[in-house]
Amino acid sequence: MVKQQRAIRTRTAIMTAAAGIFEERGYRAATISDILTAANVTKGALYFHFSSKEELAQGILREQDQHLPVPDRASKVQQLTDTILLHAHRLQHDPMVRAGVRLSLDREAQEVNRQGAFTHWGTVIRELLEQAEAQGELLPHIHVAQTADVLVGSFAGVQAMSQVLSDYQDILTRVTALLHHILPSTVLPPILATTEITPARAQAVAHELRQDSTHHHPEPAG
Amino acid sequence: MVKQQRAIRTRTAIMTAAAGIFEERGYRAATISDILTAANVTKGALYFHFSSKEELAQGILREQDQHLPVPDRASKVQQLTDTILLHAHRLQHDPMVRAGVRLSLDREAQEVNRQGAFTHWGTVIRELLEQAEAQGELLPHIHVAQTADVLVGSFAGVQAMSQVLSDYQDILTRVTALLHHILPSTVLPPILATTEITPARAQAVAHELRQDSTHHHPEPAG
Numbered sequence: 001m002v003k004q005q006r007a008i009r010t011r012t013a014i015m016t017a018a019a020g021i022f023e024e025r026g027y028r029a030a031t032i033s034d035i036l037t038a039a040n041v042t043k044g045a046l047y048f049h050f051s052s053k054e055e056l057a058q059g060i061l062r063e064q065d066q067h068l069p070v071p072d073r074a075s076k077v078q079q080l081t082d083t084i085l086l087h088a089h090r091l092q093h094d095p096m097v098r099a100g101v102r103l104s105l106d107r108e109a110q111e112v113n114r115q116g117a118f119t120h121w122g123t124v125i126r127e128l129l130e131q132a133e134a135q136g137e138l139l140p141h142i143h144v145a146q147t148a149d150v151l152v153g154s155f156a157g158v159q160a161m162s163q164v165l166s167d168y169q170d171i172l173t174r175v176t177a178l179l180h181h182i183l184p185s186t187v188l189p190p191i192l193a194t195t196e197i198t199p200a201r202a203q204a205v206a207h208e209l210r211q212d213s214t215h216h217h218p219e220p221a222g
Numbered sequence: 223m224v225k226q227q228r229a230i231r232t233r234t235a236i237m238t239a240a241a242g243i244f245e246e247r248g249y250r251a252a253t254i255s256d257i258l259t260a261a262n263v264t265k266g267a268l269y270f271h272f273s274s275k276e277e278l279a280q281g282i283l284r285e286q287d288q289h290l291p292v293p294d295r296a297s298k299v300q301q302l303t304d305t306i307l308l309h310a311h312r313l314q315h316d317p318m319v320r321a322g323v324r325l326s327l328d329r330e331a332q333e334v335n336r337q338g339a340f341t342h343w344g345t346v347i348r349e350l351l352e353q354a355e356a357q358g359e360l361l362p363h364i365h366v367a368q369t370a371d372v373l374v375g376s377f378a379g380v381q382a383m384s385q386v387l388s389d390y391q392d393i394l395t396r397v398t399a400l401l402h403h404i405l406p407s408t409v410l411p412p413i414l415a416t417t418e419i420t421p422a423r424a425q426a427v428a429h430e431l432r433q434d435s436t437h438h439h440p441e442p443a444g
Contacts, residue, residue, distance in 0.1 A: 026330045028251060105327065105382055108248045118383055150380070150403045153396060157379020158372070160327055161340055174375060181372045185406035 011049045014039045015063065018056045019099035026102070027057060027109035057103050057112045064100045064117065068209050069124075076132035077187050078195050081179060083128060084155060085202035086209070088175040091159055092168050093206075101159060122152045137191045147186055154178055172199035233271045236261045237285065240278045241321035248324070249279060249331035279325050279334045286322045286339065290431050291346075298354035299409050300417050303401060305350060306377060307424035308431070310397040313381055314390050315428075323381060344374045359413045369408055376400055394421035 017039035021030045032053055036046060050056045070086055073079040090097040103109055104117035126148035132138050158178050162171040179197045187195070239261030243252045254275055258268060272278045292308060295301040312319040325331055326339035348370035354360050380400050384393040401419045409417070 026250070028248070029330065102329065104386075106329075107324065107385075108251065108330075114386055118386060146399050147403065149383070149396065150376075150399050153380035153383035154372075154376030154400060155379060156382055157377060158375035160378055160382070161371070161375035163329075164326075164336055164340060174371065177368050177372050178376060181369065181407050182403045183407075185403050 007049075010041060010045055014041060014046055014049055015056070015059055016096065019060055019096045022057065022060065022106075023095055023099045023102055027053075027106045027112065054111050057109060060096060060099050061103055061112070061114075061117050063096055064120065070205060070209070075137065075191060075195065076128055076135055077137050077183070077191050080125065080128040080132060081183070081195055081197055082201065082205045083124065084151070084175065084179065085172070085197075085199075086205045087155070088159070088171050089202040089206045092171055098168075101156070105156065105160065118152060118156075122148050125151050132187075137188060138186060139188060142186055147182075151182065154182065172202050175202075229271075232263060232267055236263060236268055236271055237278070237281055238318065241282055241318045244279065244282065244328075245317055245321045245324055249275075249328045249334065276333050279331060282318060282321050283325055283334070283336075283339050285318055286342065292427060292431070297359065297413060297417065298350055298357055299359050299405070299413050302347065302350040302354065303405070303417055303419050304423065304427045305346065306373070306397065306401065307394070307419075307421075308427045309377070310381070310393050311424040311428045314393055320390075323378070327378065327382060340374060340378075344370050347373050354409075359410060360408060361410060364408055369404075373404065376404065394424050397424075 014035065018030070018035045021034045021038055025034070030053065032043075032046065035053075035056070036043060039046070050059060067090070070079055070082040073082065087097070091101060100117060103112060104114045106112075106114070126144055129138070129142075129144040129148055133142065133144055138144075155175065155178065158174045159168075159171060162168055162174050176197050176199055183192060183195070183197065236257065240252070240257045243256045243260055247256070252275065254265075254268065257275075257278070258265060261268070272281060289312070292301055292304040295304065309319070313323060322339060325334060326336045328334075328336070348366055351360070351364075351366040351370055355364065355366055360366075377397065377400065380396045381390075381393060384390055384396050398419050398421055405414060405417070405419065
């Protein structure tokens with residue numbers, strides 16, 4: 001049990017270090033030896049958890065799927081908005097999320113399956129749009145799969161632009177502006193009128209999830 | 223005169239070769255010696271035109287600004303749409319444009335000024351939106367600078383997604399879908415009703431510009 005907890009800690013330390021190195025240098029320039037130094041673990045420990053740089057990158061990309069989702073909301077459009085705002089907030093605050101986004105846009109990471117990041121994120125968004133459609137929240141002309149693709153692609157670009165121009169300082173403003181441009185041609189006006197799309201909402205959702213995770217999964221003692 | 227024409231040809235050959243190499247390998251992995259081989263020119267010829275890899279990359283990024291603009295249209299929203307569709311068409315067909323976009327999103331090209339690509343493209347879009355606003359084509363709540371930022375950022379992401387998922391095969395479908403989601407919350411409905419936003423329009427505009435450039439700037443004889 002104690003051994004297993006230590007293994008999980010080591011694995012997390014390696015992934016966090018790798019995320020930092022991938023974020024900073026890109027996939028191709030990052031080396032296992034950089035990651036060993038940053039994680040302060042032995043080569044044996046690293047290879048016990050990950051057989052290659054590729055597997056580490058894949059692990060970071062997969063890590064995105066493990067995040068707690070936004071809790072169910074009565075309005076599925078609000079839940080979709082909260083999911084997107086929370087992702088923007090995580091980009092500002094979580095190096096693992098930043099590394100995942102960077103890897104999925106890194107054309108030099110040729111041996112890494114980068115399509116997965118787009119398709120996973122696409123599935124999450126599409127499912128929320130399907131629920132919104134089933135509840136009659138969307139405009140009747142909407143093709144859910146197409147709208148999901150537009151949201152995923154445009155989010156990827158807006159975050160990249162925020163990274164280049166402000167190192168993510170302005171990401172919440174940019175992402176709310178994006179939603180203000182896309183949701184009015186997607187969502188019924190009365191639904192839109194009660195949807196909160198603000199940078200402050202992103203903070204509130206992140207706070208809510210922190211409370212929630214503390215409540216349901218208390219930190220293991222010592 | 224003949225000498226000057228030869229110099230222009232050499233410069234173009236070097237830039238085209240560099241575009242191919244940057245596109246394929248990314249900025250950091252590309253070497254001057256790869257570019258020399260691909261362009262089939264001497265080191266002296268290359269350094270006569272470009273003092274470094276950085277200057278070559280900057281030249282390719284600047285090259286984007288030299289393209290013929292879409293001719294004036296009565297509807298500025300149509301002109302904006304045509305400008306965006308034409309850029310998508312060029313991404314499919316022009317390696318220099320692809321290399322420019324790749325460089326502007328390449329985080330390893332740290333010594334290259336990548337903000338320029340976003341801000342130049344942002345200026346083009348903003349000026350067209352300002353003209354549309356002056357003609358009363360936009361919805362009254364629109365902030366032109368914000369809408370321009372949303373269009374530039376979302377286009378960058380949609381093209382990256384198209385590159386990852388289809389190597390640009392589906393870019394025209396994706397970009398028209400993006401415009402179908404953004405223009406209805408930006409443009410007055412009667413203007414929207416007469417705006418053509420289709421993949422076929424992109425082909426037509428590209429064809430129009432080819433005719434135009436042949437007509438106004440006849441190829442210099444042999």
